[in-house]
Amino acid sequence: MISVFFQLSKKEWLKSIVTAFLFGGTVFFLFIIYLVTAFFIEQDTPDTWADHLTIPKNIQIDNPVDMEFGGRLEDMKPDSITNRVVTKTEFQLYNSFQPGLYEYDFWVGKIESGKIYLKAFEITHNEALSDDRLARSSSLYIYNPTDSIMKFGTSDHFTIYEGDWGKPYAGRFEVWFKPDNGKKERKLFSKNYKIEGWMR
Template identity: 45%
Template sequence: MKGILQTLSTVILAVLTYGYFSFALMFYPYDFFAEELKIPDNIKFEKPLKLNDEKDRVNIHQQDFILYDYLQPGMYKYDLFLHKIEKGKVYLKIFEITKNNILSEKSIKEKSKIEVENNTDELKRFELKDNFTIYEGDWGQFYGSRIEVWFKPDAINKPERKLITKNYIVQGWMR
């Protein structure tokens, strides 16, 4: 009888301990993704601009994009400058630069979409109306990323193509 009570109490204590730590870790805010990542010295990176930094928006003379910090760390918007492009949608693909891991693939693809069309040779600015979030990493954990702008034409018979690639220092959004 004494052995059964001891076994039962051990099982109950183990279940309670496991339940407590499982519940506590669900709300543990730390993301270890960027913990060991280093920003390479041999690659040129840009930093996202503050959203209200208008001076950098007007000095664009070629096809390009500018990444902006938005509201909280890990949340971003971007402006895209294109000339002569058929009707379609652009979206971003973002990769951690040292391991080439794609970041928040589905949500960024969906949230970074902009409808574009420009029949002239003049450079036209397209602005992301909403924002997108990089979930990997935490506030203050900066790491290098490669950001690619992809174009999907509305014409069914035309393939998607990469338009622009730039490297940025980014951080993840703290959940």
């Protein structure tokens, strides 16, 4: 940069522009190298969040159902689950195309209009999972004015970030409901699953 000012002081306009351009290009190139290096270092750094967690043996813990691939390679929930007859409130978690990515279905009887969303917790420490994003990414609008059980489900995945592939732990999923009428939010259902976090 000093040479740029020196050349400007001598009114060597072309040289100063070329020097400034080369200096700026070098700084930009080094910055890109830094970002790429930092990205790969982060990817290679193992996620140890779930390393010392244990899965309790004294409570019911289910496994998410694997989604199937359709003709266009899109994820599909298995017909054996989605078409089953459900006679009471129920929740089903599905593994999407990578560990840590999930979808769900929720069956419920008569209920006013509003929004359901998920809260998730690691069971042994009751630590909230993906607390800053999960409510938004898992929300669904529901309304069932009938006495029959209706199914509501996601059409896109949500992410649990804590943990890593191949390091399962126990998570409690809670279905919460926020009514449109302004009444207090309430928990509708809770179920435990063995899950993994998404490898970032």
